[in-house]
Amino acid sequence: MTDGSVRQVGIGVLGYEGVAKAHLLAIQRVSTIFWPLPARPLLVAVAGRSADRVERAAQRYGAQAAYPDWRGLIDDRRVQVLINAGPNDVHAEASVAGAARGLHVLCEKPLARTSTEAAQMRDAAATARIVHMTGYNYRFVPAVRLARQLIREGRLGRIYHFRTRYCDDSMVDPSAPYSWRHDKARAGSGVIGDLAAHALDLARFLVGEVSAVSATARIFIDRRPRRDGGEGAVDVEDAIEAVLEFTTGAVGTLEASSFCPGRKNFLSFEVNGSGGSLAFNLERLNELELFVRDDGANGFRTVLVTEAHHPYGGTWWPPGHILGWEHTFVHQLHHFLLAVGGQSTVEPDGASFEDGYRCAVVCDALDRAAREGRRVPVEGLVTPMKPG
Numbered sequence: 221m222t223d224g225s226v227r228q229v230g231i232g233v234l235g236y237e238g239v240a241k242a243h244l245l246a247i248q249r250v251s252t253i254f255w256p257l258p259a260r261p262l263l264v265a266v267a268g269r270s271a272d273r274v275e276r277a278a279q280r281y282g283a284q285a286a287y288p289d290w291r292g293l294i295d296d297r298r299v300q301v302l303i304n305a306g307p308n309d310v311h312a313e314a315s316v317a318g319a320a321r322g323l324h325v326l327c328e329k330p331l332a333r334t335s336t337e338a339a340q341m342r343d344a345a346a347t348a349r350i351v352h353m354t355g356y357n358y359r360f361v362p363a364v365r366l367a368r369q370l371i372r373e374g375r376l377g378r379i380y381h382f383r384t385r386y387c388d389d390s391m392v393d394p395s396a397p398y399s400w401r402h403d404k405a406r407a408g409s410g411v412i413g414d415l416a417a418h419a420l421d422l423a424r425f426l427v428g429e430v431s432a433v434s435a436t437a438r439i440f441i442d443r444r445p446r447r448d449g450g451e452g453a454v455d456v457e458d459a460i461e462a463v464l465e466f467t468t469g470a471v472g473t474l475e476a477s478s479f480c481p482g483r484k485n486f487l488s489f490e491v492n493g494s495g496g497s498l499a500f501n502l503e504r505l506n507e508l509e510l511f512v513r514d515d516g517a518n519g520f521r522t523v524l525v526t527e528a529h530h531p532y533g534g535t536w537w538p539p540g541h542i543l544g545w546e547h548t549f550v551h552q553l554h555h556f557l558l559a560v561g562g563q564s565t566v567e568p569d570g571a572s573f574e575d576g577y578r579c580a581v582v583c584d585a586l587d588r589a590a591r592e593g594r595r596v597p598v599e600g601l602v603t604p605m606k607p608g
């Protein structure tokens with residue numbers, strides 16, 4: 221499609237609540253901040269399940285079409301990019317169908333409910349030769365990018381430890397309602413896919429492949445009230461505590477739980493190397509704590525990652541004009557649009573479906589380690605891509 225001399229790329233968004241709103245906001249903002257783009261994004265359609273509600277969402281967000289079934293969205297010839305922001309049970313079917321129609325797909329994390337399902341998505345994307353990306357948006361936090369840069373430049377020396385926690389308190393109230401997130405058939409897993417997957421993707425992004433895991437999991441509250449009456453049985457883990465081993469020789473720990481009063485979106489990591497350490501917490505996402513052994517300073521210093529020479533520095537506002545959670549989705553969409561336009565690739569800075577699959581393999585290994593009470597090697601579980 222063309223708009224005068226500016227090409228446009230038609231986007232369809234599956235979902236319009238929850239995280240879908242962050243994607244819809246990114247579509248509205250990306251060309252204000254990043255210009256030129258290979259093509260200006262155009263919100264063609266949104267899809268949901270209720271005709272009334274999806275129509276209202278289309279009006280609100282300025283979409284040209286509203287579909288009460290995602291199949292209508294992927295059949296709309298104006299759509300070239302699918303953003304799949306539906307629950308985990310909609311990721312594989314809609315993304316594979318979209319890929320088969322030739323749509324480029326940005327799919328939310330976890331890529332799928334299981335690594336088997338994630339492998340099918342990865343293979344379908346390769347077969348269709350589409351551009352594909354998993355929505356691990358925390359790769360697009362400037363401070364996380366700076367951490368990766370410092371590690372890759374060797375500023376921390378040999379990496380010994382990666383210690384990560386993803387904690388919130390969204391489930392600590394027993395009256396918090398039952399949702400698809402508590403249903404293994406729909407979600408695949410509990411906090412493993414919901415929270416730990418983000419931390420594992422950052423582990424892979426910053427340190428490298430996970431080679432083995434050991435873990436313990438708990439269900440603290442096994443029944444929750446349904447919004448429409450009655451109770452639902454929770455059959456996914458509420459919390460996971462794990463030990464990670466990396467192919468590099470580094471070791472680490474991972475905790476994920478929604479039973480941590482006072483913690484809201486506490487995704488933190490600390491990396492310790494022979495030359496220094498760094499630490500990050502998403503609740504203070506503009507900052508990176510840094511300790512470099514040979515710089516003469518005693519103790520950690522806090523770097524406000526908003527300078528022009530920092531990742532994404534100068535893109536938004538002057539130094540000190542801090543960014544928030546939603547900006548990661550703008551960065552992510554920009555990255556994806558460059559790849560769709562052939563100006564760069566999703567990997568290595570973004571997470572491809574291969575990355576989403578690799579992360580799903582580690583998630584499955586964590587689940588197995590917790591259920592079987594044993595250390596699970598990861599490397600033997602990875603299957604190579606099988607494009608058709």
Ligand SMILES: NC(=O)c1ccc[n+]([C@@H]2O[C@H](COP(=O)([O-])OP(=O)(O)OC[C@H]3O[C@@H](n4cnc5c(N)ncnc54)[C@H](O)[C@@H]3O)[C@@H](O)[C@H]2O)c1
Nearest residue numbers: 235236237238239240267268269305306307308328329330
């Ligand atoms: N990257 C992140 O930071 C982040 C944050 C939150 C959620 N997520 C991921 O995003 C996905 C959605 O999570 P959420 O919190 O937004 O969930 P949610 O329940 O708040 O919203 C889900 C959306 O999908 C729609 N939907 C449900 N079933 C559908 C179907 N069959 N067809 C079309 N639309 C359907 C719902 O109407 C709703 O708009 C999950 O995979 C989750 O893991 C990612």
